[in-house]
Amino acid sequence: MSASLLLQYVVIALAVIVSAWVVAKKQFPGGVRRLRMALAIPMLREGRPAWLRTLGRKIASQVRSGAGGCGGCRKCD
């Protein structure tokens, strides 16, 4: 596989990951919230390195209640 083709596949993979995240956030906000909490809690445990706890706080801080429902049209915001 040439370097150019490899680079193209890397770009596509990134686009797919971002797209999947956008769709999940819009369509399944409750599931995404639970996933974020599940990821953040182990990072915030005592004894974890500072950088990991900062990352955990960052993930957890974006979890807000009442985010669900609208799922796209944003008319009800």
Add this chain to the structure above:
Amino acid sequence: MNAETLAPLRLALVGNPNCGKTALFNQLTGSRQKVANYAGVTVERKEGRLRGPSGRSYAVLDLPGAYSLNAASLDEAVARDVIRGCYPGEAAPDALVCVMDATNLRLHLRFALELRELGKPMIVAVNMMDAARRRGIGIDLVELERLLGVPVVETVAVRRHGARALVERIERMAEALHAPTQRLGKGADLHAETRRLLAATVRMPARTARIDDALDRWLLHPLFGLLALAMVMFLIFQAVYAWATPLMDLIDAGTAWLGETVGAVLPEGPLSSLLVDGIIAGVGGVIVFLPQILILFAFILALEESGYLPRAAFLLDRMMASAGLSGRSFIPLLSSFACAIPGIMATRSIQDPRDRLATILVAPLMTCSARLPVYALLIGAFIPQKTVWGVFNRQGLVLFGLYAAGVASALLVSWVMKQWRRDKGEHALLLELPSYRVPHARDLLIGLWERAMIFLKRVGGIILALTVLLWVLLYFPNGGADVTQSLAGRIGQALSVVFAPVGFNWQICIALIPGLAAREVAVSSLATVYALSTADDTAAAQALAPLINDGWSLATALSLLVWYIYAPMCISTLATIKRETNSWKQMAGATGYLFALAYAAAFATYQVAVLLGAG
């Protein structure tokens, strides 16, 4: 202590429906919440920030309109609970700003008196003073302030700086919060006190609303009124086609040019295919419908502002009651033309739980703006642009027919529901008819701008994301060589077994899946599928309409149009039904009946069209 460091004072904007609370809220906080000239636009509390000239910060709450603290509907209950400090997770407001419509003080003063009895610090904002003056209504604000025992200011919420006096009074009040100096006490007759205040402070002209009366004589006439309503709706759909075409052609040409340019610059490979066949073809296929959406909403916003819509509700009350709905269902159903979600939420203003449920269940049948791109694509591809009876655009006629079919279906479904339920009683409609108003260009432009932004955010968000995902499923595992053997192609072919009786091919079946997230994605999905399926690059770059015109029969196109009248596939709408009814059963029932209706109607359409030789 510095004013800037003080904790924000919590102010609640309260008052009867349609007195301009949200317009005032937008003025005070710089927000852009929806305003319209009818009751029940706000059904939830909204919060914004105001910074006064002193630097002090205020948390401003915009509450749903209420006629009394004895709540009769869900939205009134929200207002009552917030005012009393019983709303979950919401601290009680420090002070109230009671907003009154200066043209209708007889109604609004009574609620102001009821609020004053709570003993909270309060300011009365007499709004729409410009309209009152134009009608010759004189209000002695100084005397009103003395008799009420609370500060009274005049505001014109729709005018720039129209709330300046209110901000000044809020700042003065914030220095020292005082309870009202006058109270009536328990058992007092609020109506008698209202009459006393009116007599002392308001001077009414002999005839206050001559224009309103003259217009209402025609527009509320049982026959001419209905004819006028049908004419207005008819003209709107004509304009959607007649005016949008030049702009749509421009966007179409721009998209084609962009696709060809990007295709020429990038080397052949997956990335070029993703950009040209996926993103540009898919997103461009949807964005082209922006002019039509904006023209439709320009008319809807103008009607909202004019005060005509509650009259339409009044006119349709009898028809809606015989179908098992009430005139109160009109506004939620009308909101559903934009999107079923705010429409379903707007049902909170319906007092009767039975009517509310019926309205929630039929709201998805109203043609939301997300369906417009699908309709426009199919009509553009299969209905020739000809003039009918020398005046009317045939494509506009078909679009009008599709919207009318959605409304007729909603009435039919609610009528069937009425036959099933035990209580067949009808509820009288009590509706406040606002004065007619010439729509403000600024409000219209803001409304259109917001509509455009909502659409473009959807295009750049969920539609783009789904287009990328769909392209991946269409491109792999064979590098886009044979789309029928791709992952999505196989899914589409498996589904086509179920949908063959309604005439859907595998390409349509693929488009139905991402359409669950947003209906317009069906268009972008079709554009991507056909762009990848077409070996010829020039053909792939052209608009989608000629491609599907070549590949589909008229029967298939008609069947898909009819499918989208009922289109049960919108996850967000179903989630909102679950949330508002708090019942999985109702949500499952709505999904089931919408799917069954869509399938049965599409099946009948396809089979009849084939029999008539359109297959």
